[in-house]
Amino acid sequence: MCFGSPSSAGDDLPASECESKTSQNSDPAEDAASFGSRTMAQTATVDPTKLGVGRSIAVLTSGGDAQGMNAAVRATVRVGIYTGAKVYFVHEGYQGLVDGGDNIRPATWESVSMMLQLGGTVIGSARCQDFRTKEGRTKAACNLVKLGITNLCVIGGDGSLTGANQFRTEWPELLADLVRNGKITTNEAKSSSHLNIVGMVGSIDNDFCGTDMTIGTDSALHRIIEIVDAITTTAQSHQRTFILEVMGRHCGYLALVTALACGADWVFIPEMPPEDGWEEHLCRRLMDQRGRGSRLNIIIIAEGAINRKGKPITCEQVKELISKKLGFDTRTTILGHVQRGGTPSAFDRILASRMGVESVMALLEATPETPACVVSLSGNMAVRLPLMECVQVTKDVTTAMAEGRFEDAVKLRGKSFENNWNTYRMLAHVHLPDKKSNINVAILNVGAPCAGMNAVVRSAVRIGILQGHQMLAVHDGFEGLAHGLIEPIGWSGVAGWTGKGGSNLGTKRNLPAEFMEEISLSITKFNIHAIIIIGGFEAFSGGLQMVQARQKYEELCIPIVVVPATVSNNIPGSDFSVGADTALNTITMTCDRIKQSAAGTKRRVFIIETMGGHCGYLATMAGLASGADAAYIYEEPINIHDLEVNVQHLVEKMKTTVKRGLILRNEKCNANYTTDFIFNLYSEEGKGVFDCRKNVLGHMQQGGTPSPFDRNFGTKMGIKAVLWLTDKLKECYRHGRIFANSADSACVLGMRKRALVFQPLAELKEETDFEHRIPKKEWWLKLRPILKILAKYKTNLDTSEKATMEHVIKKRGLVPEV
Structure with missing residues (x-):
């Protein structure tokens, strides 16, 4: 992830809405215009190394632990110290806040060294009943006032953040009680008159509305996929069916993304229970898969899975059904707390570090009028969201499920979740169409191999087949296209490709310029109507060469789409590349x-x-x-x-x-x-x-097996590429043949901020440094100051991503636009 949302990156729009480069990149400033949040732009004249002088910040982790919490703690402490603030650890979550004493200790630069790679939370977490009472919150307030702490950074789930907001709301009342009872002086109350709160969401379930990814989710997916990959090998050996239960009592995100990443045959999630009669449908699908030559079946169940009547669906229940009705050798595995443990993924470390930096800036820029906010990720952008709006939408999901409004529940989870669900449903649909489109789509890999290429090929092939097209596999890149190394590839031909690294089609670095005559002949010979090019800078350059050669070779006047796939992430037109x-x-x-x-x-x-x-x-x-x-x-x-x-x-x-x-x-x-x-x-x-x-x-x-992010990002890119090509082929069909010579008929499919967009290759030429094979503008350079500051370099560079406050409820369409 990379930084987007490294597992939900590119989920924001359905394919049909991804046409325009200009229409999809929403400006968050417009949403925030009426909301009046202070940004770094307003404090640009203030030296950031003096911004926190005379102020104190406390950081705590609460609720269930999640990988990446330590990275968030580290960033909060170091950026707090960088700004001149005094930073405190609160050990054992809210319990430590209530108990005080040695549970609230000063943090130093060195005290957060060697924390990045550790799972869990080194400052401890506990579920605290005392904090739920006013007496407990009064004790917590007293402990903070005595230390002069008026800024609280809370890392936890929606319950922890709701508690923090209640604490902030009651703060004046709590101080008044403390003064009345002689626990603090009037001067102490006056100097601590307002409590600033900022939240970071740490939860492996990704169940908090308003953010694409919560801290810990990507790492949990890594644990799950490692286990699924291991189970797949034994299941294939014995032709078994495996049923795996993953965490997610009220949220099916982990189950859904796991099903996408491993190509599961069925997934049960609480937001969208199966229709009545699902038992027959499930058995029929498993039989169909075996009939197509599959040696195994994988079923993923979220621990909170229910049927339409709200009754639980369990692993044992599904196992008994399959064993009795189909006679398959069926085993169950409950993954449990292994999902919470282990080393945080790179994505979670970077996400948590970015959130930690932004949280400190949000605290120090806050005024008594600023609502408590949660720092979150949208696409590859850090955003600040009103905490209680996020909590309210999260509660609305639970209400919708309880009332049986499952379609609403999926929508309330956000575009990311909804598109994951729609993507899974498309790929799980194995009833192949009777009507053919008479369209041949060629798909090839170009440049250096990378993990995730096969996931793009698999989804593109299967969606192409469902569209009625014939999919043609081109081996060895442009050289193979020139020499006719082309063959049809079917549904079962790409089975199990999602989790395979490298390039199964074979890839070479040769550009098409040296083979243009032969390529045009091959296009005619194999009656190719559209081409998907998956690869790195060679894929981008090769696609551009084909566009430029259209005047000479009419055969090249067909829709072309380039899907960025390279470890270098250097493709113009996309913030992220598969691999x-x-x-x-x-x-x-x-x-x-x-x-x-x-x-x-x-x-x-x-x-x-x-x-x-x-x-x-x-x-x-x-x-x-x-x-x-x-x-x-x-x-x-x-x-x-x-x-x-x-x-x-x-x-x-x-x-x-x-x-x-x-x-x-x-x-x-x-x-x-x-x-x-x-x-x-x-x-x-x-x-x-x-x-x-x-x-x-x-x-x-x-090398290596693709990460969960690359599997899912590649899967979505393949689907959107084919759906776009299908629409473009209809547009370009004239006088009984396909003729595409406009600039927008040859595009790069890339992620820009929050959306997947198709951008003409010809237009991206101006954005490209061809000598050094990089885009002229690179979004991730804004993260360089964070790297330096966390390494203790004295720099006056702006550390904030200038995140603006945005409405969540407006984005969900639950309140009218102002």
């Missing part, structure tokens, strides 16, 4: 192991070289996710002075209790400051203080 999230996780996990090694040997600095060509996305994001001291990239030129400053920074760091360093270098960040040069420089300048090691990660970054 980048998997590579980012590979780098992050490797850096974790290297840091562990350095922590053991003490006084050691590692120089790590990452892939990416001239694009510094992987180095920057991996730096954020692994807690690197610096990340050198081409987009931010370095000089010898910068290297000298970094060495001195590490020399000072070795005087603290944290005696290790991590430097990331993008492979083409500088032709002269190579990995060897930087290694030699650090080794020489660090003599007697630290020693140095280097690692070139290489092609391990292109």
Whole structure:
């Protein structure tokens, strides 16, 4: 995820609404115009390193733990200290707030070191009954006032955040009671007259409305998919049916996304119970799958799954049904708390870090009139949302389910959830159409292989077949297209492809310019009406070459769509590429192991070289996710002075209790400051203080099984590409043949902020630096200051993403537009 919403990225619009580049990118400022929130733009004249002077911030984690909470705590503490504020840990959640004493301790820069890669929450969490009473909240208020704390950052679920808002609302009344009872002085009450609250949602269920992804969800999906992949191998060996129960008592997000990511045969979620008579339908679908040659069946059940009458549907109930009616060898697995544990994914670390930074800025910019807010993610953008509006919509989902309004429940979950559900239903529909469209769609992989390419192919092939098209698999990229390495591919031909890494079709870097004559002949020979090109910068360049050759070769006047798939994430027209999230996780996990090694040997600095060509996305994001001291990239030129400053920074760091360093270098960040040069420089300048090691990660970054994000992002991209092509083919059908020569008939399908959009290749040419194979503008560069500040560099750069306050209820269509 990458940063979007690395598992819900690109969910915002159905394919039919993704046509226009200009119409879909909503401006959040318009939604917020009447809401009057202060942004960093208004405090631009204030030195951010002085913004928190004289103020105190407390951070606590409450409710169920979630992977990534520690990253949020770390970012909150460090950015709080960076702004000059005093920061406190509240141990054991609200219970610690009530009990006070040693449970509320000052936090230091070093006290949050080596936390990023840890699961759970190191400051503890507890479900607190005392805080539910006014007496308990009065004790908590007294403890905060005595320490001068008037800013509270709460990381937890909707219950924890609701409690925080109640605490804030009652604050003046609680202080009055404390003064009346002599627990605090009038001056103390006056200096702490207002309590600011900001929330970050930490929940593996992703059950909080208003945010695309909650902290911990992506990591939980990683745990689930690891287990599903392992179970799949044994299920295939014995031709078994496996029923897996995943967490989600009131929310089916984990179950739904897992079903998409593993190509499950059936999924049960509480928001959309199956229709009456589902038992017959389920058995028929399982039989159909076996009839198509499948050796296994996978069924995913959310723990809160119910039928239309509100009665639970359990694993044992489904197992008994399948065993009795079909006689299949059926096993059940309840995943349980393994989903909560383990190392946070790269996405959760970056998400939590971004949220932590934005939370501190929201607290310090808050006024008594500012409503309590929750910092969340929309697309790849940080946004601030009114806390109680989010809580209200979340409660509305539960109400809708209780009243049997299941369609409303799905809609209230948001566009992300709704589109996941619609995507699953499309792919689960295996009744192939009798009527054929007589359209042939070719699909090929171009450039370096990456995880997730096969997921795009699978969904594109299956949706194409459901549209009545014949899908043609092109082997070995443009070279294969030129030499006729083309064959029809059917429904069962792509079975199980979602979880396979690399490129099953085969991929090469050759561009079409050298084969244009042969390619045009192949298009005629195989009667190809449309082409899907999946790949990296070569796919983008190749698509552009084909568009430019249309004047000479009329055969190329067919709809073309490019789906970005590369570890480098360097394709113009898209904020994210399929494959980048998997590579980012590979780098992050490797850096974790290297840091562990350095922590053991003490006084050691590692120089790590990452892939990416001239694009510094992987180095920057991996730096954020692994807690690197610096990340050198081409987009931010370095000089010898910068290297000298970094060495001195590490020399000072070795005087603290944290005696290790991590430097990331993008492979083409500088032709002269190579990995060897930087290694030699650090080794020489660090003599007697630290020693140095280097690692070139290489092609391990292109391998591995796709992450949940890449599986789902790839699946949605494949579907939207084919649906767009189908519409475009209808538009371009004239005089008994297809003729497409307009600019908008050859597009890149990419994610821009909150929407998937189709952008003409010809228009994107102006946005491209062809020499260095990168877009001229890259959204993730705004995250660079966060990387530096969290590594303790003294920089006056703006750390905030200038998030604006937005209405949630208006977005859900529950109140009229103002």
